[in-house]
Amino acid sequence: MDQHNNNQDQISEGTRKGKSPVRLSREAVVGLALHIADKEGIDAVSFRRLANDFGVTPMAVYRHVRSKDDLLDAMTEQMLASFDTSAVRETDWRDQVRGLLYALRQVLLDHPSGRVLLSRRSLPEANRLKLFEASLGILRGAGFEPREAFFIFEHFLNQVVSLVVAGDGYVQGSEEERQVWGAQLLEFYGGLPQQEFPWLVEAAPNIAACVDKDSHFKFGIDLLLAGVEAIAVSMRSKNHSAGEQKRAPR
Numbered sequence: 034m035d036q037h038n039n040n041q042d043q044i045s046e047g048t049r050k051g052k053s054p055v056r057l058s059r060e061a062v063v064g065l066a067l068h069i070a071d072k073e074g075i076d077a078v079s080f081r082r083l084a085n086d087f088g089v090t091p092m093a094v095y096r097h098v099r100s101k102d103d104l105l106d107a108m109t110e111q112m113l114a115s116f117d118t119s120a121v122r123e124t125d126w127r128d129q130v131r132g133l134l135y136a137l138r139q140v141l142l143d144h145p146s147g148r149v150l151l152s153r154r155s156l157p158e159a160n161r162l163k164l165f166e167a168s169l170g171i172l173r174g175a176g177f178e179p180r181e182a183f184f185i186f187e188h189f190l191n192q193v194v195s196l197v198v199a200g201d202g203y204v205q206g207s208e209e210e211r212q213v214w215g216a217q218l219l220e221f222y223g224g225l226p227q228q229e230f231p232w233l234v235e236a237a238p239n240i241a242a243c244v245d246k247d248s249h250f251k252f253g254i255d256l257l258l259a260g261v262e263a264i265a266v267s268m269r270s271k272n273h274s275a276g277e278q279k280r281a282p283r
Contacts, residue, residue, distance in 0.1 A: 057087060059097040063107040070108065070146035078104070106158060109150040113160035116140055121167055126175035127258055133168060134193050134254055141197045148194050175265065185261055196253040200246035215241045 065086060066078045080101075084091040098104040117139070120132020141147045157165060168189070172182035222237035233240075242248065 057089060057093055057097060059107065060111075062087075062094055062097045063104065063111050066104055067108045067111055067144065067146065070150075071144050075105075075146055075149045078108075102155065105150060105153060106155055108146070109153075109155075110158050110160045112140060112144045112147050112150060113164060115143070116160065116164060118163070118167055121171065126171050127262070129171045130168075130189070130261075131254060131258065133164075133171070134189060134257075137164070137190070137193050138197055138250060141194065148198060151190070151194060176268065177265070178268075181264065181268075185264075189257060192253065192257055196250050200249050 062083060065083060069082065069086075070078050080091045080094050083094050087094070098107060117136040118133070120129050120136060123129045123132060141151075144150075165186070168186045169182050172185055173179070177185060219237055219241035222233050222240050225234050225237075227234050
């Protein structure tokens with residue numbers, strides 16, 4: 034392939050459609066892949082699809098990403114570039130954790146493909162490492178032992194993804210559609226036979242209220258933090274008892 038054709042292969046077909054040319058780069062390839070994944074799902078991302086959308090050959094795309102795994106890793110990194118770590122400046126570790134969890138939630142709301150990307154088995158790169166390090170640092174600073182800190186962090190990460198996915202299940206569609214679904218839930222559960230399902234009938238307004246994804250997420254995070262706080266209290270109590278025993282006369 035001569036130099037002229039090689040250069041042409043690195044420019045999108047936008048020029049042939051009267052649009053500004055887009056020079057192919059790793060950032061451009063990864064950005065388009067992330068956009069496709071967010072709109073159509075991870076399975077829609079392929080080198081052939083990227084090449085077609087750019088108007089170049091698949092080999093032109095391979096010059097910027099080595100493999101599908103390399104592409105997915107880069108997509109994860111680009112997605113997490115917007116992660117807001119300002120919560121680490123809070124003085125209370127609970128507020129720090131809450132802030133990071135909400136920041137992660139925002140990333141996942143902005144990038145639906147993130148739920149799959151973060152679940153992949155792969156070695157983390159810079160932005161994921163920063164997220165992991167900040168989270169573990171908060172928990173270690175709160176007094177948790179290394180093993181406990183890691184387990185808490187791991188569960189937090191998994192539960193945020195689960196809460197976002199569950200929240201989406203409740204609230205798919207427009208605001209009007211969500212309200213209609215809430216009314217249907219209220220009518221269904223509120224209309225069950227009282228004698229056979231007394232607790233479900235009682236809970237009907239709360240079941241219908243689950244169409245509010247913000248309340249759903251907040252309660253889930255409150256529940257998680259309450260559990261972690263209980264662990265912290267238990268840990269402090271054990272440490273205090275151990276200290277008293279050491280000071281006691283023999």
